[in-house]
Amino acid sequence: MVLIHSRQQDDTTIEIIQWIRSIGKKTFRVNKVSDLEDISLEVSRGNIEAVYLNGSGMLYPRIETTDPLLQYHLREYLKNDAIAVWQYLFATYLKNLNAFGNLPFPGNMLNKLNVLEAAKNLGLAIPGYEIVYKRDRMNELKETWERIICKPLADGVSIVTDEVIITGQYTEEISSKDIAGFEDIFSPTLIQQLVAKIFEIRVFFFREKLYSLALFSQSDRTSQIDSRLNNLKSPQRQVPFILPDELQDKIKLLMSELTLDYGSLDFIVTPENNFVFLEVNPYGQYGFLSKSGNFYIEKEIAEYLCTSSKL
Amino acid sequence: MRQDTPFKIFANCIPVKGATRSVFCDLQRNKVHLIPHALYTIVTEHQGCTIKQIKAAFENKYDEYIDEYFQFLEGEELIFYTEMPQLFPDLDLKWDYPFEISNCILDLDGQSNFDFTSILLGLNQLDCKYLEVRGYTALPMSVYESLLNAAQNTTVTSITLILADNDDCDLEDWENLCDTYSRVCGVTIHGHAEQLSRHSAKFSIPIKTVTRILNDETCCGNIKEHYFTSNTETFAEAQKYNTCLNRKISIDRGGNIKNCPSLPERFGNIHSISLPEATKQPGFKKYWGIGKDQIAVCKDCEFRYVCTDCRAYVEEPGNIYSKPLKCGYDPYTCEWVEWSTHPMKQAAIEHYNLKTLC
Ligand code: SF4
Ligand code: SF4
Numbered sequence: 001m002v003l004i005h006s007r008q009q010d011d012t013t014i015e016i017i018q019w020i021r022s023i024g025k026k027t028f029r030v031n032k033v034s035d036l037e038d039i040s041l042e043v044s045r046g047n048i049e050a051v052y053l054n055g056s057g058m059l060y061p062r063i064e065t066t067d068p069l070l071q072y073h074l075r076e077y078l079k080n081d082a083i084a085v086w087q088y089l090f091a092t093y094l095k096n097l098n099a100f101g102n103l104p105f106p107g108n109m110l111n112k113l114n115v116l117e118a119a120k121n122l123g124l125a126i127p128g129y130e131i132v133y134k135r136d137r138m139n140e141l142k143e144t145w146e147r148i149i150c151k152p153l154a155d156g157v158s159i160v161t162d163e164v165i166i167t168g169q170y171t172e173e174i175s176s177k178d179i180a181g182f183e184d185i186f187s188p189t190l191i192q193q194l195v196a197k198i199f200e201i202r203v204f205f206f207r208e209k210l211y212s213l214a215l216f217s218q219s220d221r222t223s224q225i226d227s228r229l230n231n232l233k234s235p236q237r238q239v240p241f242i243l244p245d246e247l248q249d250k251i252k253l254l255m256s257e258l259t260l261d262y263g264s265l266d267f268i269v270t271p272e273n274n275f276v277f278l279e280v281n282p283y284g285q286y287g288f289l290s291k292s293g294n295f296y297i298e299k300e301i302a303e304y305l306c307t308s309s310k311l
Numbered sequence: 312m313r314q315d316t317p318f319k320i321f322a323n324c325i326p327v328k329g330a331t332r333s334v335f336c337d338l339q340r341n342k343v344h345l346i347p348h349a350l351y352t353i354v355t356e357h358q359g360c361t362i363k364q365i366k367a368a369f370e371n372k373y374d375e376y377i378d379e380y381f382q383f384l385e386g387e388e389l390i391f392y393t394e395m396p397q398l399f400p401d402l403d404l405k406w407d408y409p410f411e412i413s414n415c416i417l418d419l420d421g422q423s424n425f426d427f428t429s430i431l432l433g434l435n436q437l438d439c440k441y442l443e444v445r446g447y448t449a450l451p452m453s454v455y456e457s458l459l460n461a462a463q464n465t466t467v468t469s470i471t472l473i474l475a476d477n478d479d480c481d482l483e484d485w486e487n488l489c490d491t492y493s494r495v496c497g498v499t500i501h502g503h504a505e506q507l508s509r510h511s512a513k514f515s516i517p518i519k520t521v522t523r524i525l526n527d528e529t530c531c532g533n534i535k536e537h538y539f540t541s542n543t544e545t546f547a548e549a550q551k552y553n554t555c556l557n558r559k560i561s562i563d564r565g566g567n568i569k570n571c572p573s574l575p576e577r578f579g580n581i582h583s584i585s586l587p588e589a590t591k592q593p594g595f596k597k598y599w600g601i602g603k604d605q606i607a608v609c610k611d612c613e614f615r616y617v618c619t620d621c622r623a624y625v626e627e628p629g630n631i632y633s634k635p636l637k638c639g640y641d642p643y644t645c646e647w648v649e650w651s652t653h654p655m656k657q658a659a660i661e662h663y664n665l666k667t668l669c
Contacts, residue, residue, distance in 0.1 A: 015409075018409040018410070018438065019409050021409065021410075021438060022409035022410055022438075198393075214399065216321075216391060234340060234388065235339060235340065237321045237323070237339065237388060237391070238323070238339070239321050239322040239323055239399060239402070240322055240399070240400050240402060240403070241398060241399060241400075242397075242398045242399070242400055243398075244398070273394055273395060291543070292323070292339075292543075293402075293403075294402055294403050294404070294405065294543050294547060295403070296405070296407055299407065299409075
């Protein structure tokens with residue numbers, strides 16, 4: 001049977017489960033802390049043949065207290081304990097199984113700066129970037145690069161309290177007016193040159209295979225900075241794309257250097273037809289890519305999970 | 312307009328040539344654009360060329376028309392300009408589905424005395440996902456409730472109800488039904504005094520009433536322009552499979568298991584055979600592979616890959632490759648006419664005994 005850990009109601013996961021069932025294998029879906037016991041049981045019986053992980057689906061128990069801070073700390077405590085069990089299972093019993101995905105726990109996260117550095121060393125073009133601490137430097141960069149964007153260094157922000165809601169993973173353009181309002185000195189901020197693009201490329205990498213789409217967001221003003229914010233009425237054009245051979249090789253090398261056997265990568269294509277690497281996302285969603293390109297990636301993943309393991 | 316950069320069609324906008332005119336099927340935005348053959352020729356034969364080259368190929372006699380065409384193509388975002396056309400492949404039109412059965416029609420009237428639990432068990436074994444329930448006579452709400460209860464915890468996750476108006480039920484009752492059973496994804500009440508439409512309060516499920524009366528399965532099979540679907544899934548499936556009957560199973564009012572309730576072939580009765588067993592009978596999949604490219608007239612129609620199909624009512628009964636009877640479109644003249652009064656169709660209408668044309 002294939003162990004499935006994912007968000008509930010995720011369409012892509014449902015499709016994976018359907019393909020696995022059509023091959024004649026069973027699935028075992030888990031997402032509660034209490035499921036860990038059942039996993040251990042199935043592991044001890046030797047029933048788990050492969051693992052599929054997609055996104056953060058783990059539900060942690062809610063402790064009823066009137067003090068929200070206490071509740072938060074209790075939850076963190078229980079969560080970390082559960083994570084320790086997951087990590088142990090993956091380091092031992094589940095280690096040699098065919099698997100798709102990564103556990104979304106701290107420690108598994110990619111460091112964006114390391115990735116950019118690795119890409120550069122492989123000869124991939126990357127946009128100019130710098131970690132900025134001072135307003136004056138930000139102004140200088142704005143002058144040199146003309147247009148600059150700010151990106152989260154880690155996972156972006158998600159703060160929800162009774163008083164404020166601050167969330168954001170998106171890339172923002174920074175104007176001179178914005179900079180004027182900043183403090184002289186601030187905490188480290190990742191600033192990147194905004195490179196003009198004619199289209200974007202989203203690549204999904206899975207076990208040495210590449211599936212690519214070109215995303216045309218230029219005609220739609222709101223999505224120029226980040227094509228994830230796209231217009232519902234006339235969705236941006238998304239069509240299959242063939243990466244030049246050299247780029248394919250570099251992507252494979254990059255993924256092997258980062259020891260990732262799956263992930264999605266973002267590139268932009270400049271008006272001069274240069275390919276500029278932006279980032280790798282090890283938890284990238286591939287459902288839309290599979291549908292837009294008519295790739296049937298879900299089927300390929302299911303087939304891989306149902307072939308006998310590496311052991 | 313960029314006269315000097317090669318143009319390329321977006322891979323999910325596919326030109327299809329018909330007998331008299333062509334269309335552009337925009338599979339991403341669900342649109343079908345009518346275009347003349349001349350434009351079809353330009354976009355298919357001159358793809359990868361610049362506008363300047365195309366104009367020259369026509370000896371600059373039609374520059375104005377060509378500019379006009381490209382204005383249209385750009386405006387609808389059907390093409391783009393690129394120096395690397397070789398890096399943009401065509402859309403792969405493969406089609407696949409994990410299971411033998413994806414959808415089921417269940418017909419009900421006053422005589423249908425079905426064990427819903429065993430039907431849903433069978434559908435669950437088949438991993439069937441969609442269920443369309445068509446009720447021809449008014450039945451008590453409890454019948455539908457027992458059906459929907461039986462569907463819980465099965466693979467049947469999307470249920471559409473097309474039911475006869477029931478004097479005991481008003482729109483609120485249907486709304487409650489939708490909001491109680493999360494698997495219901497649409498309700499149509501036929502034979503109602505007026506045409507109404509609304510959405511249920513909680514799950515926002517579309518509910519509508521129509522004045523048309525559906526007497527029995529002979530009301531099915533109409534082909535209309537507004538049934539066209541322009542998306543990758545349908546377009547790809549239509550390349551090789553029947554867009555109505557592929558992966559379908561049905562139970563008619565009498566409990567006979569069929570591919571569709573209107574087809575003559577029966578594969579047992581639900582009182583005596585299970586649904587999975589019925590699908591294994593020889594001939595069950597007879598119609599599945601009849602795609603539009605094999606069907607007379609349809610194969611010349613520009614709408615062939617966005618259209619639905621019907622094999623139960625055809626123009627020449629006995630010829631399974633003949634055109635759907637209830638289609639009023641003629642791809643040779645590009646006209647839509649009322650099919651039911653068409654003189655050429657009267658013999659077939661009589662053959663199928665379509666007395667009440669609904
Ligand atoms: S084959 Fe014709 S009658 Fe049967 S379900 Fe399809 S459209 Fe309806
Ligand atoms: S001729 Fe065939 S393909 Fe064309 S509209 Fe009628 S049924 Fe559809």
